[in-house]
Amino acid sequence: MTGVPAVVAVRVDVPPAPYDVLVGSGILGEVATTVGDRRRVAVVSQARVAELYAPRLLEVLPSADLFLMGDGEDHKTIATVGDLARRFAAAGLLRDDAVVALGGGVVGDTAGFAAAVYHRGVDVVQVPTTLLAQVDSAIGGKTGVNLPEGKNLVGAFHQPIGVVADVATLADLPAREYRSGLGEVAKYALLEGVGGELDTLLREESTAVLGREPTVLADLVRRCATIKARVVAGDPEERTGSRATLNLGHTLAHALETAGRHRLTHGEAVAVGLVFAGALAEATGRIDAATADRYRSLPAALGLPVRVPAGPAGDAAGGGTDGASEGDDGVEVGSDALLALMRRDKKAAGGFTFVLPGPGGVERVDDPPAGALARAFAAVGVRG
């Protein structure tokens, strides 16, 4: 059939209500089907994103109101959630109504958490418009906000009733934000392993991926969503440890984001964290040098930073293979400060918790020896 955008559904099989991640190009109108006949709909977004896509959503959701929040990680706060909740109340949003989160991971996490706590929980539809959100944050029900003490320290599991990932929106993303999403894509490829579907796609279609070719993008997002859906279905609330494998590269990433006051994007920080995880796994004898090298070469091939920027003169946003070009977005931080932040990470039970590859696959590893940590820090250019 011509003129009808193709939609692929990836099922997320979680109790009590499985839902679909719809993936396709030009499919924003699918949000109306997911929302159904709910009386009121609160679309939460940011000015730039709303300008681009809210008209289409409001066209298919005639009863919707638009609620804007600030742009940037600094707005992913309890204050923003309180503000949204008060505005929902003023607009008369009730428990049987719905919230639609239109934007990247910041909107998805914040609006998702507002939906989780408003009236003790209203339905949320995630409409991710960044690559990072389409492949990761919009799927799986993790919602929450930051504290000055650390990332995502306040939150709730609140699964969406549906996710609509329209890859056409990715054409509008700034280059740095697109590349940031590739950090999570690299994580999935490494989780799946060499020779897996995603690894193969990234090797064979790298030009199309970097060129944002819509058909390849839809395939890329579908494959990532399929991996995430499988992991989430196996451990929806991260109780058995299997969902924690999705945090590959994230222990260092969260510390880098906090240390750098979020001047590294999440995906950039994850890319450096993947290199660190590969080096730490090698230093603890869990993987060989060739496998560790894939943890560096894949993010590098996707134009992501593979070293911590060297202080105020460093710039992780510079891309390239070493992330060390000039700029003023650097993260001036040593290993002691990063270790202190990692100890505070909510996933650590008093010590240091990492997710590392090994002979039995990717798994949680607690408290690796100091010497191995020092070698891993050196691999990403962090001094002691």
Ligand code: NAD
């Ligand atoms: P983001 O939400 O800050 O979006 C990046 C920028 O792109 C913003 O300025 C946004 O306004 C803009 N933007 C969004 N869509 C656009 C489009 N189509 N065209 C042009 N501009 C657009 O960043 P992000 O990378 O999407 O998300 C990062 C957040 O996701 C972090 O807070 C991170 O902690 C969170 N996260 C959550 C999970 C989870 O499981 N909940 C997983 C990974 C990351």
Ligand code: GLY
């Ligand atoms: N992004 C990690 C998770 O959803 O569990």
